[in-house]
Amino acid sequence: MVSSAPPHSSWLPSALRRVAPLPGRAAPRRRARALAAAPARSAPPAGSAILAVEGLTLTFGGTTAFEAIDLAVEPGEIHAVIGPNGAGKSSLINAISGLYVPQSGRVRIGEATFSTVPAGRLAALGVARTFQNLALFKGLSVLDNVLSGLAGAQRAGFAAQALGLPHARREAQAHRARAAEVMADLDLAAMAGRPAGTLPFGVQERVELARALVARPRLLLLDEPMAGMTATEKAQMSRFIREARERLGSAIVLIEHDIGVVMRLSDRVTVLDHGRRIAHGTPAQVQADPAVIAAYLGGDEHAGEAA
Amino acid sequence: MNTPMTALPHPARFRRLSGPAGIGLLLALAYGLVPLVAGDYLLEAILTPFLALALAGLGLNLLVGYAGLLSLGSAAFMAVGAYAAFNLSLRVPGLPLPAAFLGGGLAAAAAGLVAGLPALRLRGFYLAVSTLAAQFFVAWALNRIGWLSNDSPSGVIGAPRLVLAGWSFEDARGRYAVSLVVVSLLTFAAWRLVRSPTGRDLVAIRDQETAARIVGVRVARTKLLAFALSSFVVGVAGVLWAFAYLRTVEPAGFNLDRSFQILFIVIIGGLGTLRGAFLGAGFIVVLPLVLSRLGAALLGDGFDSGTLEMVQRIVLGALIVAVLIREPAGLSALLDRLFTRLFDRPRRVPA
Ligand SMILES: Nc1ncnc2c1ncn2[C@@H]1O[C@H](COP(=O)(O)OP(=O)(O)O)[C@@H](O)[C@H]1O
Numbered sequence: 001m002v003s004s005a006p007p008h009s010s011w012l013p014s015a016l017r018r019v020a021p022l023p024g025r026a027a028p029r030r031r032a033r034a035l036a037a038a039p040a041r042s043a044p045p046a047g048s049a050i051l052a053v054e055g056l057t058l059t060f061g062g063t064t065a066f067e068a069i070d071l072a073v074e075p076g077e078i079h080a081v082i083g084p085n086g087a088g089k090s091s092l093i094n095a096i097s098g099l100y101v102p103q104s105g106r107v108r109i110g111e112a113t114f115s116t117v118p119a120g121r122l123a124a125l126g127v128a129r130t131f132q133n134l135a136l137f138k139g140l141s142v143l144d145n146v147l148s149g150l151a152g153a154q155r156a157g158f159a160a161q162a163l164g165l166p167h168a169r170r171e172a173q174a175h176r177a178r179a180a181e182v183m184a185d186l187d188l189a190a191m192a193g194r195p196a197g198t199l200p201f202g203v204q205e206r207v208e209l210a211r212a213l214v215a216r217p218r219l220l221l222l223d224e225p226m227a228g229m230t231a232t233e234k235a236q237m238s239r240f241i242r243e244a245r246e247r248l249g250s251a252i253v254l255i256e257h258d259i260g261v262v263m264r265l266s267d268r269v270t271v272l273d274h275g276r277r278i279a280h281g282t283p284a285q286v287q288a289d290p291a292v293i294a295a296y297l298g299g300d301e302h303a304g305e306a307a
Numbered sequence: 308m309n310t311p312m313t314a315l316p317h318p319a320r321f322r323r324l325s326g327p328a329g330i331g332l333l334l335a336l337a338y339g340l341v342p343l344v345a346g347d348y349l350l351e352a353i354l355t356p357f358l359a360l361a362l363a364g365l366g367l368n369l370l371v372g373y374a375g376l377l378s379l380g381s382a383a384f385m386a387v388g389a390y391a392a393f394n395l396s397l398r399v400p401g402l403p404l405p406a407a408f409l410g411g412g413l414a415a416a417a418a419g420l421v422a423g424l425p426a427l428r429l430r431g432f433y434l435a436v437s438t439l440a441a442q443f444f445v446a447w448a449l450n451r452i453g454w455l456s457n458d459s460p461s462g463v464i465g466a467p468r469l470v471l472a473g474w475s476f477e478d479a480r481g482r483y484a485v486s487l488v489v490v491s492l493l494t495f496a497a498w499r500l501v502r503s504p505t506g507r508d509l510v511a512i513r514d515q516e517t518a519a520r521i522v523g524v525r526v527a528r529t530k531l532l533a534f535a536l537s538s539f540v541v542g543v544a545g546v547l548w549a550f551a552y553l554r555t556v557e558p559a560g561f562n563l564d565r566s567f568q569i570l571f572i573v574i575i576g577g578l579g580t581l582r583g584a585f586l587g588a589g590f591i592v593v594l595p596l597v598l599s600r601l602g603a604a605l606l607g608d609g610f611d612s613g614t615l616e617m618v619q620r621i622v623l624g625a626l627i628v629a630v631l632i633r634e635p636a637g638l639s640a641l642l643d644r645l646f647t648r649l650f651d652r653p654r655r656v657p658a
């Protein structure tokens with residue numbers, strides 16, 4: 001609950017920005033870490049990956065959320081990020097989407113490389129995400145929530161909308177058609193008019209997914225989209241995620257606690273523990289990794305519990 | 308600050324009440340029946356101020372109810388609208404009346420844009436306090452800069468003649484008609500706005516600013532747009548207040564009390580609903596009149612008017628509290644519940 005985007009996340013990021021150390025102060029550490037990490041850095045084969053995270057470090061005051069993280073996600077890949085509670089998974093996603101300001105390291109999205117990802121340009125970069133604690137627009141209908149996922153694609157300005165100019169009308173119509181398509185795909189068509197805030201939790205998760213998918217993102221970040229779901233709902237959600245990849249070719253970063261789901265769904269897995277990457281590879285490789293087994297079975301009583 | 312705006316009902320809930328039939332009936336009443344049967348007192352002392360205040364509430368609701376940005380500067384924007392329209396019609400000979408209204412609205416929109424700049428950094432009560440700056444600055448400017456009121460003592464201005472294409476709208480019926488037309492047009496525009504993608508953006512930044520930014524809503528631009536649009540409507544309401552209702556106004560008529568009055572209208576009527584402004588304005592304008600009539604009838608002439616007014620304020624305050632306890636989402640939600648109870652239950656029973 002405390003981790004990642006909390007209920008009042010709307011004011012949180014800016015508060016964090018203020019708390020986060022100034023770039024100038026972090027600079028010496030960055031150089032040291034870059035040197036230390038250089039020999040170990042093997043994962044990101046620069047160029048082909050749609051997302052390449054290199055040596056990313058984020059601290060909150062004294063506590064380290066994650067440190068020197070490398071992560072490369074290929075187009076069309078489903079890449080699971082797993083790890084015990086507090087491992088830093090949500091923080092990593094928040095840093096990739098520009099909500100948290102990392103102290104050092106780089107994030108490359110497509111062709112653009114950032115030390116701090118501009119959250120406002122995320123949609124334009126072809127990135128969409130969902131939030132661990134749901135961040136729907138509660139006062140808007142399901143349809144409007146899904147349509148809002150196209151805000152970044154909105155071209156007609158306010159005046160054109162107000163005057164009902166032809167291109168604004170055409171755009172609105174195209175967006176409604178696209179939203180209807182996604183809602184049909186995700187079994188949401190029947191509740192298009194319902195206010196999002198009144199829906200059961202599992203449905204809200206689906207609305208969040210629809211809002212993210214409607215813009216056909218090339219990179220999709222999903223923070224525990226199946227938390228608290230029944231096995232049936234998880235199977236359905238897994239199917240929706242797989243279909244999204246097939247239809248849109250999106251690369252997907254998936255945070256998920258259910259190892260079974262991870263094994264079935266993902267192409268590759270990165271394992272975090274206490275803010276460090278302790279393993280990465282195919283699901284089978286990761287499952288057999290002694291460090292992973294130790295992290296999940298040894299000592300950490302939070303392991304496996306749904307966050 | 309978790310302001311109550313985060314828990315708003317959705318306008319769609321009220322679709323039945325504000326459907327085409329209801330709107331048509333209302334328009335027929337307002338345009339057809341009322342001018343026929345209403346006397347001057349009802350038209351100029353009740354309906355005209357009701358329309359102006361409802362319009363101000365409508366404008367503020369775009370900002371507070373839809374975009375979730377709290378403002379205490381409404382009266383300042385009304386004043387900017389009124390004084391700008393006054394100066395335009397004074398200094399531009401032959402300027403048609405609609406152009407003066409439009410100019411007043413645009414001037415208020417510009418003022419709102421400037422006053423909205425702190426919204427890029429502040430929210431909730433902090434933002435509300437920063438909008439007080441607009442309130443005090445406008446009052447100061449109107450008192451100090453004689454040119455704005457054509458050098459009249461204490462800044463009092465008189466409305467120009469309400470003439471359009473040779474027709475005079477100076478009498479009670481005419482001023483009501485002007486108000487009604489302006490309010491209908493702007494209400495229609497606001498209705499279009501809240502259903503447009505821009506209206507969706509307003510609610511998105513209210514409900515979840517972070518998610519709004521992530522999906523590509525240009526948050527800063529949308530907030531400033533909310534301030535400008537809201538202030539435009541409030542500014543035009545100010546023109547109505549000055550030109551159609553009072554005919555002579557002074558800066559003190561647009562003080563903080565007025566800002567609070569408009570905020571009350573919005574909160575009592577229902578945040579984030581268009582009809583809330585009308586219900587709230589009805590409550591604020593009509594109820595005091597009913598109370599004073601009632602008071603005079605019950606207590607007789609023995610009571611002095613000061614005591615009567617105080618009692619009236621206490622009763623009004625108590626009623627406001629009662630409404631908000633019954634239904635924090637305001638009169639529009641209360642009415643909605645009432646309609647549901649009246650019309651839905653009989654249908655459910657036989658089923
Ligand atoms: N907004 C925040 N402020 C302070 N500390 C935070 C914040 N978000 C996360 N953390 C801390 O960072 C660490 C990683 O948390 P998180 O990324 O939420 O883990 P996970 O998603 O893997 O459960 C935890 O120690 C958590 O307390």
Ligand SMILES: [Mg+2]
Nearest residue numbers: 003004090132
């Ligand atoms: Mg998390």
